Amino acid sequence: MEPERRKTKKYTFKSLEVEELRKLGYLIVDQDKFCSKYRRFLYLLRTKMEEGILSTLIQFYDSLYHCFTFPDYQLLPTLEEYSSIIRLPITRRIPFTGLEQHPKPCDIAKSTHLRKGEIEKNMVTKGGLPRLPAEFLVEKALTLSQERKEEDFEAVFALLVYGLFLFPNINNFIDMNAIKIFMKKNPVPTLLGDMYYSIHLRNSYGNGMVTCCTPLLYKWYISHLPDTSEFWSKKEGLKWSHKIMTLTNTEIVWTNNHFCRMKTLDCCGDFPNVPLIGTKGAISYSPVLTRRQFGFPMDKRPRSNLLDGFFLEERVENKEFRERIANAWHPSHKREIKDWKTKWDLSPKPFDSWVTTRATEMRMPILPGTSAPPIEEYVPPIVVPSTIESLQEALRKMKKSRDHWKKKFEYSDADLGMSK
Secondary structure, three states: OOOOOOOOOEEEEOOOOHHHHHHHHOOOOOHHHHHHHHOOHHHHHOOOOOOOHHHHHHOOEEOOOOEEEOOOOEEOOOHHHHHHHHOOOOOOOOOOOOOOOOOOHHHHHHHHOOOHHHHHHHOEEEOOEEEEEHHHHHHHHHHHHHOOOHHHHHHHHHHHHHHHHHOOOOOOEEEHHHHHHHHHOOOHHHHHHHHHHHHHHHHHHOEEEEOOOHHHHHHHHHOOOOOOHHHHOOOOOOOHHHHHHOOOOOOOOOOOHHHHHOEEEEEEOOEOOEEEEOOOOEEEEOHHHHOOOOOOOOOOOOOHHHHOOOEEOOOOOOHHHHHHHHHHOOOOEEEEHHHOOOOOOOOOOHHHHHHHHHHHHHOOOOOOOOOOOOOOOOOOOOOOOOOHHHHHHHHHHHHHHHHHHHOOOOOOOOOOOOOO
């Protein structure tokens, strides 16, 4: 008898403003120097995503354990993997908490190489949060590029990447949260928090728009898919949902040597796992589930207390809990992966049975060997290097869009990039 299958959910992905950012990126004179200072943002901007991969992945989100549960294995993004993808270390600084005071215009100016007067003149309040118009920053970036002020241009460009790509919110604006994260220089925990929070929230509604840096999630996921020509070939005409569902725990790419030489964040403060605060809300993930992912033994079902997670929605005011999370990042405990005994083998273990049972409880949306129903996915446009004239044309379009929104008194959920 065929197992019961649940319906696939209809998710969309927020359209990131990558086209103009890519064009601006081509104006960077020394791209190696830029990547050395700001890391692999250009690499992410130029990501081409295969249609169907991310939308298939999200169908398997496990809201109980905050991971992706497949028929006989689990995967979950980690701080260490996100950090490795963009080559940006997780610093000792406390990441974004949402409790910070808004930085003064003079401090923003210092971080962005802009003038204090320019910041004060262009800062507007939209959706209850101070924001800088993207058109203002794009204009400044073009001017600085033409004046050959490379360092100043790169700082403004990096802020645009943070506001429109890494931490997207209202289109054509860089909000204060993105500015704070840019100034803190520790974005990885917030990037991971935004991803988990948005997927968890949309999963609870059963549909809607996922708002996070999707190319980063995509890069993480494909790093665990087989790197073979057979798997990536399109000759057979199979959907990605079908290809992914044929994979077993012996075919998934579990780890690489890089992670065997580093320490991982095992827990934070009095939390049994890792608490994360995104730009919208807070959520946790359980590193205990990543031990197999990093190539080490998982013999038994993890202890329940290590799997106890939380989810705090944006509209829930809980300053004390946020302060507790912020304090937890002070005495965070790191454990070296080499402490996790020896490499795991593929013989059946109680942990495998636990995963299989959990997959059965969830009811897989797609069954191995079956044709999956269509799943919607946003695919970013592919662009080629352009000229300054085309960027100026894009600015004119931004101004037209700005004039439209000026007629509104407030922003709706749709304007915020969120579906009800």
